[in-house]
Amino acid sequence: MSTEATFRPRTVRRIAWLISCLPLVLLPAAAQETAASGKPPVTIKELMEKTITPATNTIWNAYDPPTTDEQWQALEEAAVTLIAASYVTSVGGSGPMDTDWAKQPSWRAFNDVMMSAAKDALTAVRARDHDALLVASDVLYPPCEGCHMQFNPGVVNAQ
Ligand code: HEC
Numbered sequence: 001m002s003t004e005a006t007f008r009p010r011t012v013r014r015i016a017w018l019i020s021c022l023p024l025v026l027l028p029a030a031a032q033e034t035a036a037s038g039k040p041p042v043t044i045k046e047l048m049e050k051t052i053t054p055a056t057n058t059i060w061n062a063y064d065p066p067t068t069d070e071q072w073q074a075l076e077e078a079a080v081t082l083i084a085a086s087y088v089t090s091v092g093g094s095g096p097m098d099t100d101w102a103k104q105p106s107w108r109a110f111n112d113v114m115m116s117a118a119k120d121a122l123t124a125v126r127a128r129d130h131d132a133l134l135v136a137s138d139v140l141y142p143p144c145e146g147c148h149m150q151f152n153p154g155v156v157n158a159q
Contacts, residue, residue, distance in 0.1 A: 040088045043095035051085040052114075054078075056144070059121055059137050065130040072125060075133070079122035086115035101151055110147035114140065 058078035066072050090111045092102035101107050117140040124132035 039099065040091055040093050042088070042093055044089055044093040044098045044101065045095055047085050047089055047093065051081050052089075055082040055085065055118075056140060059133070059140065062130070062133060062137070072128065075125045076122065079118055079125055082118035083115060083122065086111060086118055090115070104151075106150060107147065110143040110150075113143040114147075117143070 055078040058074055059082070062071075062075055066075065090102065090108060092099040102111075117136050120136035120139065121133055124130075124136055
């Protein structure tokens with residue numbers, strides 16, 4: 001009886017400890033599942049509106065050379081955001097058409113131009129090279145328009 005009495009609280013503690021560890025075991029498994037399914041947990045439309053548009057606007061609005069570090073930093077953030085968003089849109093998204101869209105070779109082609117322009121923008125920003133930034137900025141527009149004309153002809157490009 002006395003062994004049982006000391007055993008029980010310890011068992012309870014062990015169970016409590018095991019339960020407290022469950023998230024550590026289950027969360028990575030859940031994360032792996034999301035990664036394995038290859039489907040990002042946001043829609044392409046959300047990425048377009050919430051990340052790609054504000055990031056490109058920051059880049060497109062930099063007609064004049066930035067004069068402060070903060071301005072360069074904002075441009076750097078925009079370029080990094082755009083690279084990351086382009087990576088996601090190359091895989092797809094959680095919208096009804098997103099996976100089908102991302103499978104099309106022409107989708108990939110437009111997306112690649114957008115991503116490489118974003119990478120060039122980042123390189124230009126890090127070199128504090130405003131002329132190179134303007135070049136990247138110009139290259140960035142055609143893939144938006146081309147992809148919208150092919151995949152979503154009613155889209156009005158917010159710029
Ligand atoms: C690879 C293809 C592709 C590229 C490149 C692309 N878009 Fe899009 N964009 C889409 C598609 C498809 C939609 C519609 C998504 C939906 O409705 O589910 C969309 C929607 C949008 C929307 C929402 C408009 C609306 O009313 O639905 C905005 C804003 C937008 N894109 C901005 C941009 C900008 C700015 C760029 C370039 C920097 C860009 N997109 C590049 C495919 C693309």
